[in-house]
Amino acid sequence: MAASSPPACCDASACSARGSGARSWRQLSGRFLAQLLLWLCVSPIGALQAGIQELEVAPGIVATARYLPGKADLAPVLVLHGFLQTARFPTVNRLAEGLAEEGYPVLAPTLSLKITRRRQSQSCEALHLQRLEDDVAEIAHWVEWLHRETGRAVVLVGHSSGGHAITRYLHDHPQAPTQRVLLISLGYPRGRPVSPEPPQQKSLGIYALDFCQSYPTTPEAFRSYIGWGPQKILQALQQATVPVHVIFGTMDNRLSPGWVQSLRDSNIAIELVPGADHFFDSTYEFDLLETVIDLMPGGQP
Amino acid sequence: MFAVSLSIRRYALIFGAFVFTLCVLLGLLGYQQYRGAVNDIERLESQAAREELHTAFLNTLRDVREGADALAEWDELFLQLGNPVYYPYWHAYRVQNGASLAPRFLDLMLYGPDGEALAHLQDSQLPSRLDTDGLQERFVAVDGDAHMILFRRLQRQADDRVHGYLALRAPLLPAMLRLSGFNRIDPNTLLFRLDGESQDAGRVEGSLRYALVSTTSRETMDTLVKRLILLLGIAALVPTLMLMFFFNRHLGRAVEELSRVVETLRSHGVKGAQQILERAGRFRIRELDVTEQSLIDYQRELLSANARLDEKNRELWDLAHRDSLTGAQNRRAFDTFWQTLQAMSERKPRSLRLMLCDVNRFKSINDTYGHDIGDAVLQAIVQCLHRAVRREEQLFRLGGDEFACVLIDCDDQQALLVASRCEREVAHYPFTDELGLREPVRLSIGISPVAENSSISVKVPLRQADVAMYQSKRPASGSVCIYRESMESVSGAVFSSSINEAVYRVVEQGEGLIMHYQLVRHTESGEPSYYEALMRIDHGDRLIQPAEIMPIVESRHLEKELDQAVIEQLLKDLYDSTLPVGTGISINLSAVSISDPDIIARLEPFRHFMGDYKLVLEVTETALITQMEYANTHLAELRARGFLVALDDFGSGYSSLSYLTSMPVDIVKFDISLIRSLDDDPHRRLVAHLLEFISSAGQETVAEGVEDAAALQRVRDLGFDYVQGFLHDEPELLSPLPRISAIR
Structure with missing residues (x-):
């Protein structure tokens, strides 16, 4: 695995301390403008190091990530997109940029899904060859890269199935250099074969997976996602070595009934954003950002 | 000026024919103008259609190329290039059955970096192998369409490596129809007449065949214009026919009636014209009614004026031909009568006698008793002569106391009888009682036979009658004398x-x-x-x-x-x-x-x-x-x-x-x-x-x-x-001192 650009480093003196506690949108806006000006004046290095980071995650497969440098004293954040999306998906994109604006070094990878330098969201009907394990491996690569680049334990933030993959990552890599996990709209994949499953694991079949009603993939790949179900998720979260927070919008209608309660029952920390849906659209992005920032290690920067 | 005079109905017919011909000519001219305009419009539309087609063709090529460029970025292609195991499935599932290529492309083929197709697909018309050094767009004729074959190298940004190649087949005609809203070209008629295969886009464009969309409109317009011209013609003809009908029914008949009235006025007078008008009734055209009434009034006045003029003419004729004193006709009338008589004699020679008479010593009567009495004597004489001559014979006063009468179909004896009656009438007239004359009034009458030669001048019988009349005045002669040549010596001196x-x-x-x-x-x-x-x-x-x-x-x-x-x-x-x-x-x-x-x-x-x-x-x-x-x-x-x-x-x-x-x-x-x-x-x-x-x-x-x-x-x-007496003294011319001697 090789990085195409050196890790960004944020000048500690330039990273001012931040207050904590809930702030209103107006306060956030004013502060954003002030910090943007300050950052443009005193942190030119971060601006120079911003860009797309590439990482060969498999032979012939180069994955890409958008890296937004931040302050060196703030925890680096890896923000992972949801099912078949990219780092440009609005929810994660706004979140990444918001965190970056707060001074957090942010890395927003786009899972390759077996496509080198993938830039587009994949349709359900496209051929899907990736497995959950492949996603976890790419997460591991990017966490390692981010940790190496920043020298600090990484805060993992995953949206939807991105959170699902992170839970698997937590399970598979209990010693990973992470310091906190924030899972937004965390769910678990549900699916079934739409047509008779092919007898061989490498053969293609049509499945219904998550919101996709026609999802061509191999039985192996299908089961890699389906196999990491709610119980395993709950178990993984319970066994996590770092603090885990799960954030939901109260209007999220994609969640399986009782899932949130199951998390509560498993003593998983849950943060609810009133009124927000699965994607925290509209003004709820700021609420999400504020919640995420509040949940960052050390609270407000 | 026109030498020919036509009836008003004929003029109406000519007018109608003229209007009809004019309508036809104008219609033809209008249609010709319309066709000229249509040809201009067609030429402009054809030019605009070519420009429209050219634009559409270029837009189509650009769209296809842009589509190809976009498709070359499609992540799924790179998935297939990275793992071509499922390529046939993916091709069938995502390319042929899916909507991934729609609407631009019909087929897609992926090739490895070596130009070899990822798989040989039976149902694809794209080549199974590419010459990676000469990827050139080309066009293939397919059933009136032209399919554009495009090639793209599949590369990622910030990556110089060629992951493979993409071949696309895009039907141009659907793309053109989809992308371009044709205004002047009928899209249903659009097709390519491309032979075989070509790499020249200009040639492909030139193979496009089409029909103008306005053809139907033009046909409609053509029909409309023809119908409009026909309607205009009808609109012009119908009033013309109505006008002609009105012209013939009212004005023409009225003018003819008026003409007949005028003709009748001339030939039969006012009564005949009024009978025609009563039969024809009113013209229902005020001016003609007024004209007709005016004509009758004028005719009536004209007749009245003519009557007055006739009366005046008669008076004038009387003045010119009649003696105002006696009522007898004058010398001018005598000359006219003589000419008439000569004309009559040319057809039928007649025996004529000219009787000439005057009043003996009338001048003495005039001088003695005055002119009033003299005039009264003449009037009485005329009365007497009128009674004496026959009815068909006219009496003329030639001058003074001299009267003449031409006796027709009359010989000497009959003339003598007439002359005797004249003498007798005058002799019996009571001049003494009526006019106070103490002397008897007598006539001297000369009669001249008139030769049957009609061309003889009136002077001859007049002179002869004058000679005879002079003879009648001589002592021992009768008061009535018939001219004889022997009288010429006696009266020679007089004449x-x-x-x-x-x-x-x-x-x-x-x-x-x-x-x-x-x-x-x-x-x-x-x-x-x-x-x-x-x-x-x-x-x-x-x-x-x-x-x-x-x-x-x-x-x-x-x-x-x-x-x-x-x-x-x-x-x-x-x-x-x-x-x-x-x-x-x-x-x-x-x-x-x-x-x-x-x-x-x-x-x-x-x-x-x-x-x-x-x-x-x-x-x-x-x-x-x-x-x-x-x-x-x-x-x-x-x-x-x-x-x-x-x-x-x-x-x-x-x-x-x-x-x-x-x-x-x-x-x-x-x-x-x-x-x-x-x-x-x-x-x-x-x-x-x-x-x-x-x-x-x-x-x-x-x-x-x-x-x-x-x-x-x-x-x-x-x-x-x-x-x-001559016994002693004859009359002689005396000298100043005549010699006088006594008679013994």
Whole structure:
């Protein structure tokens, strides 16, 4: 695995301390403008190091990530997109940029899904060859890269199935250099074969997976996602070595009934954003950002 | 100008034909203009269509290329290139059955970096292998369409490595139809006529075939224009036909009726025209009704004016052809009638007689009783003549007291009967009772037979009738004479132009008059008593005698003028002492001069010689004196002034015994006819009694025409105081001192 650009480093003196506690949108806006000006004046290095980071995650497969440098004293954040999306998906994109604006070094990878330098969201009907394990491996690569680049334990933030993959990552890599996990709209994949499953694991079949009603993939790949179900998720979260927070919008209608309660029952920390849906659209992005920032290690920067 | 006159219906027909032809020509012209405009529009539309097609073609190529560029970024291609195991499935599932290529592309083929297709697909028309060094777009003809084959290298940004190649097949026609909204091209007609395969986009574009979308519109427009032209033609023709119908039904009929009315007015007058109008009724066109009524009114006024004009013409004709005094037709009417008569005679020769008459001594009547009485006499004469002539014969007053009548189909005997009736009517007219005339009024009538030669001039019968009429005036002639050639010698002098000229020269210029003198001697002593002055007119080689002079003078009524010339000549002779002193002179005066009130003044110069000469006034033609009262008055006055009055030609037709008692007479001169008859005893006794009677009245007597000794002896025996005749003295021209000798 090789990085195409050196890790960004944020000048500690330039990273001012931040207050904590809930702030209103107006306060956030004013502060954003002030910090943007300050950052443009005193942190030119971060601006120079911003860009797309590439990482060969498999032979012939180069994955890409958008890296937004931040302050060196703030925890680096890896923000992972949801099912078949990219780092440009609005929810994660706004979140990444918001965190970056707060001074957090942010890395927003786009899972390759077996496509080198993938830039587009994949349709359900496209051929899907990736497995959950492949996603976890790419997460591991990017966490390692981010940790190496920043020298600090990484805060993992995953949206939807991105959170699902992170839970698997937590399970598979209990010693990973992470310091906190924030899972937004965390769910678990549900699916079934739409047509008779092919007898061989490498053969293609049509499945219904998550919101996709026609999802061509191999039985192996299908089961890699389906196999990491709610119980395993709950178990993984319970066994996590770092603090885990799960954030939901109260209007999220994609969640399986009782899932949130199951998390509560498993003593998983849950943060609810009133009124927000699965994607925290509209003004709820700021609420999400504020919640995420509040949940960052050390609270407000 | 037009020489041909057509009826108004024909004009209406010509007008209709003209309008119809005009409509057709205008329609054809309009359609031609429309076709020209359509051709221009078609040319512009064709050009615009080509531009539209060119734009559409370029847009299509650009869209296909952009689609290919976008598709070359499709992540799934790289998935297949990275793991081509499932490529056939993916191709079938995502390319052929899916909507991934839609709508631009029909097929897609992926190739590895070496140009080899990831899999050989049976149902793909794309090549299974590419020449990676010469990826050139090309076009393939497919059933009226052209498929564009494109190639793209599949690379990632920030990655120079060629992961593989992409081949696409894009049908252009659907793309063109999808991308371009054609305004001028009918998209259903759009197709490519490309032969085989080509890499030239221009050629492919040139192979496009199409039809203009406006064809249907133009056909519709064409139909509309034709229909519009037809409608306009109908719109023009229908009013024209209606106008023609109205023209024929009302105006044409009205004008024809009006023309018929005018024609009828001309031929049958107002009543006929009104009958036509009553049958035709009103025209329902006010102007024509007014015109028609005006025509009738004008015609009525014209007829009235014509009637008045006819009346005036008749009056004028009467004035021109009728004598206003007597009502008889005048000389102009006579000439016109004569011409008509000549024209009639050309067709049918007729026996004609011209009767010419005048009133004896009418001038004396006029002078004696005045012009009013003279006019009344003429009117009475005309009445008498009208009664006398036959109904078909017309009476003309040729002038003065002269009347003419052409007797048609009449011979001499019948003419004499008519003339006799005329005489009788005049003779029976009560002139004395009605007009106070004391003298009888008589006519002199001359009749001239008219030769059957129709071309003869009216002058000839007129002259002949005049000659006959003159003959009838002569003593011993009847009052009616029919012309005979023998009359020409008698009346020759009257109608001799040279004698006429000599007479007029005397009375107008006083030239040519010569006085001869014949002595009147005492019967017993033979001594000269006085001279009777006898006029002659010098006519060059001879002297014109009174017998030739007097008819002219009488016919021309020149008595007064001639007497004046004689008086002047006698005075001259007296002043020249032509006559011996102690004698006398006898002056012949006409009846007209005796009745003239100026006679006293005219004779006054003779009183200067009254001491040396005896002055005798001889009154001749006493019977012609119509105004005896004036004559007696004048004679009495002259006697009072010393003149003697002699009654001449006593015993002839001109002097009668009655005048001896009514006239103041000093001397009575017995006519030569009485003297010649003295050898007849009865006559001699009668003359003796007359002499006794006259002598007892204190009047002297003169025997005229004593031409021999026997006659002289008888005159002496009877006791005449004076004798006169060729026995002793012929009339002679006297020298200033005449020699006078006594008769033994």
